[in-house]
Amino acid sequence: MTQAPFGEFVAGARARGTLVVQPRMGFSDPGRMRQGLARTRAADAVTVGTLTLDSYTRVRDLDAARRALAEGVTLNGYPICTHPPETTRGVLDGIHDASFPVQVRHGSPRPEHIVAALLGLGLDATEGGPVSYCLPYSRTPLAEAVVCWRTACEMLAEHTGDGRVPHLESFGGCMLGQLCPPAVLVAVSVLEGLFFARHGLRSVSLSYAQQTSPQQDLEAVAALQRLAGELLGPIDWHVVLYAYMGVYPLSRGGGLNLLEAAARLAVTSGASRLIVKTAAEAHRIPTVADNVEALEAAARAAATATAPPPGPPAADSEVYAEARTLVHAVLDLHDDVGTALLTAFRRGLLDIPYCLHPDNAGRARSFIDHDGRLRWGDTGALPLGGAAVSAARKVTSADLLAALSRVRRAYDSGGTA
Amino acid sequence: MNSMPGTPMPTVLVTGTSSDAHTWNLVYLQLLLEEWGHEVTNLGPCAPDDLVMGSAVELRPDLIVVSSVNGHGHQDGLRLVQVLRARPELVGTTIVIGGKLGTDGLRNVGQVRRLLAAGYDRVFDDGDVNAFRDMLARPPVRAVS
Ligand code: B12
Numbered sequence: 001m002t003q004a005p006f007g008e009f010v011a012g013a014r015a016r017g018t019l020v021v022q023p024r025m026g027f028s029d030p031g032r033m034r035q036g037l038a039r040t041r042a043a044d045a046v047t048v049g050t051l052t053l054d055s056y057t058r059v060r061d062l063d064a065a066r067r068a069l070a071e072g073v074t075l076n077g078y079p080i081c082t083h084p085p086e087t088t089r090g091v092l093d094g095i096h097d098a099s100f101p102v103q104v105r106h107g108s109p110r111p112e113h114i115v116a117a118l119l120g121l122g123l124d125a126t127e128g129g130p131v132s133y134c135l136p137y138s139r140t141p142l143a144e145a146v147v148c149w150r151t152a153c154e155m156l157a158e159h160t161g162d163g164r165v166p167h168l169e170s171f172g173g174c175m176l177g178q179l180c181p182p183a184v185l186v187a188v189s190v191l192e193g194l195f196f197a198r199h200g201l202r203s204v205s206l207s208y209a210q211q212t213s214p215q216q217d218l219e220a221v222a223a224l225q226r227l228a229g230e231l232l233g234p235i236d237w238h239v240v241l242y243a244y245m246g247v248y249p250l251s252r253g254g255g256l257n258l259l260e261a262a263a264r265l266a267v268t269s270g271a272s273r274l275i276v277k278t279a280a281e282a283h284r285i286p287t288v289a290d291n292v293e294a295l296e297a298a299a300r301a302a303a304t305a306t307a308p309p310p311g312p313p314a315a316d317s318e319v320y321a322e323a324r325t326l327v328h329a330v331l332d333l334h335d336d337v338g339t340a341l342l343t344a345f346r347r348g349l350l351d352i353p354y355c356l357h358p359d360n361a362g363r364a365r366s367f368i369d370h371d372g373r374l375r376w377g378d379t380g381a382l383p384l385g386g387a388a389v390s391a392a393r394k395v396t397s398a399d400l401l402a403a404l405s406r407v408r409r410a411y412d413s414g415g416t417a
Numbered sequence: 418m419n420s421m422p423g424t425p426m427p428t429v430l431v432t433g434t435s436s437d438a439h440t441w442n443l444v445y446l447q448l449l450l451e452e453w454g455h456e457v458t459n460l461g462p463c464a465p466d467d468l469v470m471g472s473a474v475e476l477r478p479d480l481i482v483v484s485s486v487n488g489h490g491h492q493d494g495l496r497l498v499q500v501l502r503a504r505p506e507l508v509g510t511t512i513v514i515g516g517k518l519g520t521d522g523l524r525n526v527g528q529v530r531r532l533l534a535a536g537y538d539r540v541f542d543d544g545d546v547n548a549f550r551d552m553l554a555r556p557p558v559r560a561v562s
Contacts, residue, residue: 055436055487059463064436068492074520076488107438137438139463176440247441284522285488356440356461397448404441 004101006125006167007203007236009048010272014238018046019266019302020273023291024105026052026077028069033078034091036288041100043292045299048273049095049102051123053077058108058137076285080104081117088121101125103169109134109145115152124159124166128152129192131341131350132171135357142345142359146338150199157200165203168196169240173207173224175352178246178404179366181374182211182220183322183384184350190227190327193237195337202235205273209242210262212407212417213372216319221269223320227327238272241265243298247404248281254411255279259294260301261416267305274298282408322384326350329383348381365395368403372417430478432460432469434485434493442484442516442544449546450482453553466500474506480553481507483514483537486544490518491528495535502536515541515549 013020023040027033037049054077056065065082068075080088096102103125104118111128118126127133134145156166172188189206196204206228208221221239228237243262249255256279266274276294278286286294329349334340344350348361355362363380369389376388410417429450433443440462447459460472473481481501483494494514501507514537519525529540541549 055438055489058438059436061436064492073492074488076520136440137463139461178441280522285520354441354444356443356459395448397445397452400445400448404445 004096004098005163005165005203006048006101006103007165007205007238009099009101010205010238011236013046014272017307019263019271019299020048021045021263021295021298021302022048022103022273022275023050023286023295024052024275024277025050025286025288025291026054026105027285028054028073028075028077028079030078030083030087030091032288034095036291037091037095037100037102039288039292040295041095043295043299045295047100047295049100051078051080051102051104053104053106053108053114054079057081057114058106060108060110060113062113077106080121081113085117085120092121092123096123103127103167107133107137107171109138109140110148111152112148112155115155119155119159124156124164125169126156126167127169127171129170129172129188130195130338131188131345132175132192135352135355135360136171136174136176139357142357143342146342149195150338153196153199153201157202160200160202165236166201167203167205168201169205170196170207173240174209174242174245176355177209178211179353179368179374181322181353181366181376182208182216182319183223183326184352184382185209186220186224186227186319186323187326187330188350189224190231190323191330191337191341193228193232194331195341197232197235198337204232204235204237205240206237207240207242208271209245210258210265211244211374212368213374214261214265214417216373217265218269219317219319220323221265221271223317223323225270226320227323231327239270240273240275241269241271242275243277244407245277247408248277249408249411250282251412252279253414254408255281256294256297257416258407258411259298263298263301264305267302267307270308274302322387325383349383351380351382368406426454426456427479428476429455429457429480429482430460430469430473430476431457431482431484432464432472433462434483434487434490434497435463435465436489436493437485437487438462439486442486446482446484453550455480455553466497469497470500470504470507473501473510474504477506477510479511481510481512483512484516485514485518486516488517488520490514490516491525491532494518494532494537498532498536511538513537513539513541513549513552515539516544518542 170192
């Protein structure tokens with residue numbers, strides 16, 4: 001199969017001034033999966049393809065995946081380790097090529113089985129990270145995820161050469177999808193990018209998910225770019241923006257407006273790639289048609305926005321200052337990034353609000369300020385003394401639901417964030 | 418809502434299903450139940466069936482609340498309740514499930530019937546919190562007397 005280095009494809013589109021758009025798409029039925037990839041490729045947009053994997057494969061319950069396929073049960077993604085490799089080759093054949101890279105998106109803290117499967121199929125672009133695929137996705141100990149992700153990075157890196165440049169994207173810019181102040185998201189993304197690079201990856205992407213304040217989001221992507229430039233060294237990297245990852249608008253119009261805001265943000269912030277959400281997000285697993293509609297709507301919105309001038313983003317911001325402090329506090333702990341991350345979470349130097357994982361300190365609290373920015377109610381042990389702006393009070397179920405639904409409410413009533 | 422002095426608070430075990438990583442639903446349900454006067458143990462996401470069963474046998478809660486939104490709820494919920502009901506200690510425990518149980522956003526009457534037949538006392542397929550509250554306001558799982 002002719003290889004399509006993922007990072008090179010994205011860099012090429014960027015050089016031509018085009019945003020790459022990509023779905024989150026996965027079906028258990030191979031025919032439907034193939035159709036989804038074909039329609040993504042044919043969409044009126046510059047696209048890359050996605051195989052989003054199902055939850056059984058993610059938690060390595062391959063017995064459950066096998067039983068579900070045998071019983072004809074519809075899964076929430078593509079079971080790449082359960083369909084025979086010939087079946088998946090048939091899904092990709094004639095679609096995955098030099099002009100259409102395909103990435104495997106999963107959410108597994110222990111991903112070796114998935115990485116082995118995708119490499120065996122001639123794929124080499126995927127997503128993850130020792131922190132970002134552990135805390136939001138599992139009860140697996142963080143120390144175990146770090147070990148597994150070291151192995152996974154090395155497995156991918158081994159396939160470098162002969163025109164192949166394996167690509168790994170950090171999910172750090174999303175974490176639980178909502179109510180996490182951007183500095184932590186930026187810091188985790190940068191730290192995971194460094195982890196990937198130290199374990200041999202030559203092409204990485206750093207993520208950031210659209211949050212509740214467009215201004216704060218612009219600052220966050222600028223901070224991500226600046227820190228990546230300062231720290232990643234001479235490897236290929238780019239920034240990928242995720243359309244809103246929290247509670248999505250119920251209405252079709254609201255959902256599409258939110259996606260279009262994300263597409264414009266991607267361009268104005270200087271991101272290279274956008275992962276879309278569809279109008280079906282709040283309701284069900286999106287269909288192929290839902291995805292094509294989202295890809296094309298995003299590409300149209302992106303074409304109306306103006307990219308920033310080239311060069312490193314200049315402005316100092318609150319997000320940059322906080323993210324920089326966090327990244328350096330972690331890197332100072334140990335030469336090995338994985339070990340440093342473990343110590344940081346143990347001491348609460350990194351702390352994800354509302355995360356139930358046993359290895360998360362759970363002392364930091366966040367809230368959405370009246371200007372829409374995500375801020376700290378309590379910084380716990382984060383090295384951000386003074387950043388907490390309101391005394392934390394007990395959050396009720398109604399408070400939590402109101403904060404989680406803020407973006408949904410705004411867009412469903414015809415407004416914006 | 419506070420429970421009467423001297424009346425023990427009803428205890429609730431809240432859990433996700435084995436394949437489901439979502440946690441906002443669990444955090445929300447915990448807060449809600451605590452506000453309704455229950456004492457909550459939250460097992461968190463991706464809880465294997467045996468962990469739920471072991472915790473339930475140990476804690477002997479008045480109510481077990483299973484929440485699943487990832488679309489595998491019909492399968493995971495069915496397997497789980499069979500494991501729970503197989504234990505003599507849990508035969509009489511109230512067990513409910515809710516969230517977004519399928520992948521297509523549609524109510525699946527057949528699947529709901531299977532879940533009830535397998536041992537759930539109630540199925541809140543569309544995550545209807547008001548109906549859940551009404552259920553809790555009636556005996557035997559009462560927060561306030
Ligand atoms: C945030 C989010 C995530 C975060 C979760 C982080 C975390 N640790 O929690 C991230 C990004 C990591 C994520 C990952 C995934 N997600 Co998700 N996620 C969402 C999203 C956007 C919001 C969910 C949320 O926070 N809701 C807020 C809470 C408070 O409400 P709720 O969960 O909706 O529950 C309400 C009711 O259902 C009810 N309820 C819930 N349980 C119970 C139980 C009882 C007894 C009762 C009475 C009521 C009740 O109470 C709540 C309040 O009304 C939804 C889409 C949406 N709603 O906009 C998708 C969604 C739930 N995710 C989905 C999926 C499939 C996944 C993945 C499997 C990836 C994939 N294949 O697409 C993975 C999970 C991997 C795994 N192993 O399971 C699908 C589920 C599809 C379906 N059921 O039809 C959704 C609907 C998106 C979609 N359209 O595809 N997700």
